[in-house]
Amino acid sequence: xxxxxxxxxxxxxxxxxxxxxxxxxxxxxxxxxxxxxxxxxxxxxxxxxxxxxxxxxxxxxxxxxxxxxxxxxxxxxxxxxxxxxxxxxxxxxxxxxxxxxxxxxxxxxxxxxxxxxxxxxxxxxxxxxxxxxxxxxxxxxxxxxxxxxxxxxxxxxxxxxxxxxxxxxxxxxxxxxxxxxxxxxxxxxxxxxxxxxxxxxxxxxxxxxxxxxxxxxxxxxxxxxxxxxxxxxxx
Amino acid sequence: xxxxxxxxxxxxxxxxxxxxxxxxxxxxxxxxxxxxxxxxxxxxxxxxxxxxxxxxxxxxxxxxxxxxxxxxxxxxxxxxxxxxxxxxxxxxxxxxxxxxxxxxxxxxxxxxxxxxxxxxxxxxxxxxxxxxxxxxxxxxxxxxxxxxxxxxxxxxxxxxxxxxxxxxxxxxxxxxxxxxxxxxxxxxxxxxxxxxxxxxxxxxxxxxxxxxxxxxxxxxxxxxxxxxxxxxxxxxxxxxxxxxxxxxxxxxxxxxxxxxxxxxxxxxxxxxxxxxxxxxx
Numbered sequence: 001x002x003x004x005x006x007x008x009x010x011x012x013x014x015x016x017x018x019x020x021x022x023x024x025x026x027x028x029x030x031x032x033x034x035x036x037x038x039x040x041x042x043x044x045x046x047x048x049x050x051x052x053x054x055x056x057x058x059x060x061x062x063x064x065x066x067x068x069x070x071x072x073x074x075x076x077x078x079x080x081x082x083x084x085x086x087x088x089x090x091x092x093x094x095x096x097x098x099x100x101x102x103x104x105x106x107x108x109x110x111x112x113x114x115x116x117x118x119x120x121x122x123x124x125x126x127x128x129x130x131x132x133x134x135x136x137x138x139x140x141x142x143x144x145x146x147x148x149x150x151x152x153x154x155x156x157x158x159x160x161x162x163x164x165x166x167x168x169x170x171x172x173x174x175x176x177x178x179x180x181x182x183x184x185x186x187x188x189x190x191x192x193x194x195x196x197x198x199x200x201x202x203x204x205x206x207x208x209x210x211x212x213x214x215x216x217x218x219x220x221x222x223x224x225x226x227x228x229x230x231x232x233x234x235x
Numbered sequence: 236x237x238x239x240x241x242x243x244x245x246x247x248x249x250x251x252x253x254x255x256x257x258x259x260x261x262x263x264x265x266x267x268x269x270x271x272x273x274x275x276x277x278x279x280x281x282x283x284x285x286x287x288x289x290x291x292x293x294x295x296x297x298x299x300x301x302x303x304x305x306x307x308x309x310x311x312x313x314x315x316x317x318x319x320x321x322x323x324x325x326x327x328x329x330x331x332x333x334x335x336x337x338x339x340x341x342x343x344x345x346x347x348x349x350x351x352x353x354x355x356x357x358x359x360x361x362x363x364x365x366x367x368x369x370x371x372x373x374x375x376x377x378x379x380x381x382x383x384x385x386x387x388x389x390x391x392x393x394x395x396x397x398x399x400x401x402x403x404x405x406x407x408x409x410x411x412x413x414x415x416x417x418x419x420x421x422x423x424x425x426x427x428x429x430x431x432x433x434x435x436x437x438x439x440x441x442x443x444x445x446x447x448x449x450x451x452x453x454x455x456x457x458x459x460x461x462x463x464x465x466x467x468x469x470x471x472x473x474x475x476x477x478x479x480x481x482x483x484x485x486x487x488x489x490x491x492x493x494x495x496x497x498x499x500x501x502x503x504x505x506x507x508x509x510x511x512x513x514x515x516x
Contacts, residue, residue: 119367123406147335151362153344165338 027079027127028053031210032064033161034075035197036133037175038141042190043220045073045133046197047161048205048232050213051080060213060234064161067225068094072107072134073218074114077161078148079127086126089117107134111144111152118150125149129160134220141220163204163211170200194219198230205232313482315444316346316357317452317472318413318424320437321460324493325415325422327355328469330444330477330505331485333362342485351376353496354392354416359442360409364429368410372396389416389423390435397433404431411441415492422492440472444480448472462491466500474508 031052037044047064050057066074066087074090076083093113097105105113111132118126130146145158157175159167172178174196177185188196197217205212212233219226313334318327329346332339346358348369354376358365375395379387387395393414400408408429416423426432426439438456440448451472460468466489473487487508489500 115363115367119363122363122367122408145341147340147363149361149363151333151366153341155341155343 026124028081029127030058030078030080030083031162032062032077033159033163033167033201033204033208033211034064034077034129034131035157035159035167035171035200036075036131036143036145037157037171037188037193037197038133038143038155039188039190039193040141041135041139041221042193043073043133043135043141043143044190044193044197044217045075045131045220046201046215046217047075047077048201048211048213048215049229050211052210057213063216063229065216065218067218068110068132069104069134070224071220071222072105072110072132073220073225074110075131075133075160076128078129082126082128086117086128086130090114093117106137107132107142107144108136108154110134111146111154114144114146115150115152118146118148122149129164131158131160133218135222139222159200161211163208166207167200167204170203190219190221194228201232313480314346314359314442315440315448315473315476315480315483316359316413316442317440317445317448317469318357318415318438319452319456319465319469320422320424321456321465322458323460323462323465324417324491325424326465326469327357327413327415327490327492327497328473329357329488330442330473330483331488332477332483334482339484344485345488347488347490348373349497350392350414353386353418353492354389354414355490355492355497356396357413357415357441359411360429364408364410365412368396368400369412371399372414375399386418388418388420389414389425390418390420392416393423393425393427393433397427397431400427400429401431404429413439413441415497417492417494417496440476442476442483444473444476444483447476447479451475466491470501470503470508471512474505474512477505478509 032048032050034047045065049061049063051059051062064075064077064083066076068074068090074087076086094105114130114132125148127148129148132144134142136142143155143158144152145155145160146152157171159171173180175188177183194217198215201215212235215230215232217228313332314330316329318325327347331342331344331346333341333344344362348356348358348366350356350369350373356369356372372392372395376387376392396412396414400410410429412427414425414427424436424439426434426436426441438452440452452468455468470487470489477483484505487503487505491498491500
C-alpha cells in the first residue's frame with residue numbers, strides 16, 4: 001500500500017511554516033480569596049492558602065494574609081509575584097516611617113500610603129487585590145479595600161479575589177442585613193464573625209476552583225493578632 | 236520618540252510621588268513593551284474628545300492565562316454626577332456605585348472629594364485617577380494659600396487640575412470631574428476631564444448616567460430656585476439616572492456650596508427614594 005501524501009483531505013502534515021505570534025504576558029493569575037470584617041473592637045482578615053496557576057496547584061500552604069503591624073493585617077490576592085513585591089515594599093516603607101517619625105503607622109495611614117504606592121504604577125499596575133484589616137486609632141475595627149491602581153475606601157466588610165463575587169453578596173446579607181426586611185440589626189460579635197467567616201469560605205471552596213485547601217484566619221484585637229488555620233476542601 | 240516621552244511622563248509622575256520615599260519605579264523601557272506606554276490615540280476613552288464620557292474604558296492590560304480565559308485587570312468605573320449653579324450657590328449631587336466590569340464593587344463610594352472647606356471636586360471615570368489627582372489638587376491649593384495668603388479661586392484650581400492631567404493625555408487616564416466652589420467672583424463651576432477639556436458653565440452632568448440626569452435637570456432648573464427646591468431637583472435627577480443606568484446606583488449624596496463654604500445636605504438610599512417618589516405620584 002502506498003500513502004497519498006499530496007492527497008487533500010486524507011493525510012495532512014502538521015508543520016506550520018510561517019511566522020508564529022508568541023505572546024508573553026507579564027502577569028499570571030494565581031487565584032485565592034481574601035476576606036476582611038470589622039467589628040466594634042476587633043477586625044478579622046482571612047484568606048485561603050491555595051496557590052494555583054491555570055489547571056495546576058503550586059502550593060496548598062501559601063496564605064495570603066501578611067502581618068504589617070501589631071494592629072494591621074494585609075490580605076492580597078491576584079498575581080503572586082506582585083503580592084510578594086508589594087508586601088516587601090510596604091514593609092520597607094513601614095520601617096522608614098518608623099525611623100523618621102518614631103511611631104508605628106496607623107491603619108488609616110497605611111491605607112493612604114498603599115493607595116499612592118499602587119497609583120505610582122498606574123501604567124503597569126500591580127495585579128493585586130488588596131484588603132487591609134485592623135484597628136483604627138480609637139480601637140474600633142477598620143477595613144480598607146483597594147482596586148489594583150489604588151482607589152480605596154473604608155468598609156465594614158469586604159471580600160476580594162477569585163471568589164469575591166460569590167462571597168460579597170452573602171456578607172451583604174449576613175453582616176449588612178441587606179435585602180431583608182423586618183430584621184433586627186444585631187451588632188456582630190467576634191465569635192459569630194469568626195464562625196461566619198469559616199462558613200463563608202467553606203461555601204467558596206465548594207464553588208470556586210481557585211479557593212480551597214485551608215483557611216487562615218487572623219483575628220486582630222487590642223491584645224494582639226491571633227492566627228488560626230482550619231482545613232478546607234482539597235479538590 | 237514615544238519612548239522618551241513616556242520616560243519623561245513616568246518620571247513626572249514619579250517625582251510627584253516621591254517625597255521622602257525611595258524610588259521603587261522599574262526601568263520604564265520594560266513597561267513600555269507591555270502596552271504600558273502611550274498606545275494608539277484614544278487608548279483611554281471611547282467616543283470623541285469632549286463627548287460625554289460613557290466611561291467604558293477599554294482596558295489595555297489583559298492577563299493571559301493557561302486556561303485560555305483572558306482576565307482583564309478591572310479598575311473601578313461608571314457613575315452619575317451633576318452640579319448646577321443657581322442664585323444661592325451650587326448644588327452638587329452624585330451617586331455612589333463603583334463597578335469593575337459588570338461586578339458592582341461598592342455601593343458606598345464617596346464621589347465628592349472635599350478639596351478644602353470651600354471647594355468640592357466630583358469623581359467620574361477611573362476611581363483611582365479621580366481620587367489621586369484631586370488629592371494632589373488639594374495639596375496644590377493649600378500651597379497656593381500659603382504662598383499667596385489668600386484662598387485660591389475656582390478658576391485657578393480647575394486650571395491646576397487640567398494642566399496636571401494634560402501631561403498624561405493619551406496615556407489612558409480616565410477622569411471627568413467638576414470643580415465647584417465659591418470665590419470672590421461668586422459661585423464657580425468648572426468641568427475638567429482627562430482629555431484636556433476645561434469649561435466653565437452653569438450646569439453639568441458627567442458619567443454613564445449623565446444623559447438621564449440632564450433630562451431631569453434641564454426641565455427643572457431655574458436661576459431663582461430656593462435651596463430646598465434645588466436640592467430636591469438634584470436628588471431627583473440622580474435618582475432617575477440610577478433608575479435607568481445600570482452603572483449608577485447606591486445612594487444619592489447631596490452637597491450645597493454657598494458663600495460660607497460647602498455643606499453636606501443629605502445621603503439617601505436610592506431604594507428608599509424609589510418608594511418615596513412612588514407614593515408621591
